[in-house]
Amino acid sequence: MGWFGFKKKSSGDVAKNRLKLVLSSDKAGCSPETMEQMKNEIIQVISKYIDVDTEGLEFRFRNEADGSNSLLANIPIKQQAKTRRSY
Amino acid sequence: MDQSVVIKGFNKGIIVVLDPTKDYGTLKEQLAVKFRESAKFLGNASMALKFEGMKLDDEQQREMIDIITTESKVNVACILGDDPEKEAGFTAAFAEMSAQTPQANLVPSGFNGTFYKGNLRSGMEEIFEGNALIIGDINPGASVTAKGSIIVLGSLKGTAFAGSEGNENAFVLALDMAPVQIRIAETIARSPDHPAKSELKEPQIAFLEDGAIYIEPVTKKVLSERTI
Amino acid sequence: MGEVIVVTSGKGGVGKTTTTANVGTGLAKLDKKVVLIDTDIGLRNLDVVMGLENRIVYNLVDVVEGNCKIKQALIKDKRYNTLYLLPSAQTRDKSAVTPEQMQSLCEALRGEFDYIIIDCPAGIEQGFKNAIAGADRALVVTTPEVSAVRDADRIIGLLEANEMKKIDLIVNRLRVDLVKRGEMMSSADVEEILAVNLIGIVPDDENIVVSTNQGEPLVGTDTKAGTAYMNICNRIIGEDVPFMDLTAKKGFFSRLFGKKN
Numbered sequence: 001m002g003w004f005g006f007k008k009k010s011s012g013d014v015a016k017n018r019l020k021l022v023l024s025s026d027k028a029g030c031s032p033e034t035m036e037q038m039k040n041e042i043i044q045v046i047s048k049y050i051d052v053d054t055e056g057l058e059f060r061f062r063n064e065a066d067g068s069n070s071l072l073a074n075i076p077i078k079q080q081a082k083t084r085r086s087y
Numbered sequence: 088m089d090q091s092v093v094i095k096g097f098n099k100g101i102i103v104v105l106d107p108t109k110d111y112g113t114l115k116e117q118l119a120v121k122f123r124e125s126a127k128f129l130g131n132a133s134m135a136l137k138f139e140g141m142k143l144d145d146e147q148q149r150e151m152i153d154i155i156t157t158e159s160k161v162n163v164a165c166i167l168g169d170d171p172e173k174e175a176g177f178t179a180a181f182a183e184m185s186a187q188t189p190q191a192n193l194v195p196s197g198f199n200g201t202f203y204k205g206n207l208r209s210g211m212e213e214i215f216e217g218n219a220l221i222i223g224d225i226n227p228g229a230s231v232t233a234k235g236s237i238i239v240l241g242s243l244k245g246t247a248f249a250g251s252e253g254n255e256n257a258f259v260l261a262l263d264m265a266p267v268q269i270r271i272a273e274t275i276a277r278s279p280d281h282p283a284k285s286e287l288k289e290p291q292i293a294f295l296e297d298g299a300i301y302i303e304p305v306t307k308k309v310l311s312e313r314t315i
Numbered sequence: 316m317g318e319v320i321v322v323t324s325g326k327g328g329v330g331k332t333t334t335t336a337n338v339g340t341g342l343a344k345l346d347k348k349v350v351l352i353d354t355d356i357g358l359r360n361l362d363v364v365m366g367l368e369n370r371i372v373y374n375l376v377d378v379v380e381g382n383c384k385i386k387q388a389l390i391k392d393k394r395y396n397t398l399y400l401l402p403s404a405q406t407r408d409k410s411a412v413t414p415e416q417m418q419s420l421c422e423a424l425r426g427e428f429d430y431i432i433i434d435c436p437a438g439i440e441q442g443f444k445n446a447i448a449g450a451d452r453a454l455v456v457t458t459p460e461v462s463a464v465r466d467a468d469r470i471i472g473l474l475e476a477n478e479m480k481k482i483d484l485i486v487n488r489l490r491v492d493l494v495k496r497g498e499m500m501s502s503a504d505v506e507e508i509l510a511v512n513l514i515g516i517v518p519d520d521e522n523i524v525v526s527t528n529q530g531e532p533l534v535g536t537d538t539k540a541g542t543a544y545m546n547i548c549n550r551i552i553g554e555d556v557p558f559m560d561l562t563a564k565k566g567f568f569s570r571l572f573g574k575k576n
Contacts, residue, residue, distance in 0.1 A: 019508055
């Protein structure tokens with residue numbers, strides 16, 4: 001996905017990304033814009049304390065066995081940054 | 088609308104109501120107009136005629152009947168007066184006469200049928216108490232059930248269930264016979280799994296004989312063996 | 316004791332009925348005793364796909380209303396004598412059957428059959444609730460399109476909320492050529508988004524149209540879809556079948572994309 005900078009994004013990938021967004025907002029009951037805003041605010045708060053890798057971020061909703069949904073946030077932490085700061 | 092001549096129906100024929108305030112010439116003209124307009128509706132039935140509102144002499148009556156028979160195809164069987172005794176005699180005679188005409192055999196007393204106009208589409212189900220005459224198609228997935236016989240003036244491509252209460256003499260007749268299933272009384276026939284293609288479209292009749300349902304072209308012979 | 320499997324999708328037109336017919340026929344081919352139940356009341360279709368529409372006398376509603384015995388309403392298949400169909404009613408609506416009635420019907424059939432396969436109507440209303448009421452496991456059918464996948468996700472959520480024990484995914488009508496060009500989501504993409512076990516991929520195959528026209532499911536025939544459906548059946552009975560290589564004919568590309576499919 002978008003690894004080749006010169007290549008136009010294929011419609012298959014566009015479909016996949018649109019779906020991911022639309023499914024998340026379906027479950028959260030809010031619009032994709034709100035989702036994006038929430039994501040940014042969460043990152044802001046966390047990055048006050050730790051350096052996070054904004055590239056590898058993943059936010060998604062998951063169906064739980066009891067019928068509820070949970071928000072799954074996968075936030076990779078930049079290791080080198082941490083070490084650098086300890087100096 | 089001109090009301091100087093009014094045509095009304097009664098059980099044995101028609102009543103022509105004449106406005107006594109109008110002159111005879113106008114009435115004749117209006118009578119011609121009225122019968123010309125109703126000619127199609129009245130058809131060529133034999134019926135009794137009765138004049139009301141005005142006393143006509145024999146000459147006038149004859150003139151009036153002449154007008155009626157020229158303007159329409161109605162066959163005036165007789166003229167009824169106001170005499171109740173005469174009328175009773177006529178009623179008996181008329182009943183006897185109509186019992187002899189061939190049309191009367193097609194529609195015996197006790198005939199119970201319903202017309203249905205329109206196409207029956209998938210998911211539609213029509214249930215009739217007596218015989219059913221469907222003017223339209225019965226599509227696959229639609230069904231018609233009747234205690235009596237079913238006649239389809241159109242294509243039968245769905246399910247027809249005649250004699251639903253066990254009448255084994257009931258039949259199903261269709262202009263284009265391509266049913267999914269036909270039931271007559273307790274017997275069920277289904278269409279072949281691999282129907283032969285491009286069969287000639289002709290009216291066919293399905294009937295029950297010796298516990299099996301037969302489908303045959305409509306011929307005089309087959310029809311003569313059926314009763315309604 | 317038989318297993319009750321519901322075939323569902325949410326969106327209409329993705330191939331639930333075709334899947335039900337082929338999976339059912341395939342399991343019968345594997346010598347299993349199978350009954351197919353069409354729960355799409357008012358819009359029945361499984362009978363025509365199976366080519367059994369001319370044999371219907373009684374239907375699902377007659378059974379639950381007690382107008383006939385279950386056995387009277389079961390239609391034996393033309394080709395396999397261990398395969399039966401319980402057709403839906405065409406002239407009634409969904410409210411003619413309740414989830415409780417479906418549940419007891421499934422229980423009654425369990426003793427007689429190895430597999431009870433339920434064709435679910437589109438949507439998430441009463442018909443869906445009826446269809447899943449007695450089921451142990453679900454086959455969720457989707458096509459690799461945004462609309463179908465979104466609905467499949469909703470359905471999976473509802474199935475999970477109803478404590479469906481096992482949920483498997485079938486990606487139907489996959490166009491290998493489009494996936495190769497990146498113009499269609501791959502089955503792996505769909506699997507990733509929906510996060511349920513993928514039990515089969517059925518390629519888009521014009522033979523399906525032919526088989527539906529004839530009323531004879533193509534499972535097990537030497538066609539791509541026929542092979543794909545047979546593989547699904549084998550996986551349902553617990554065999555470990557590798558996913559077929561949909562790009563078999565084209566050597567170069569199969570090396571590049573074979574794994575993905």
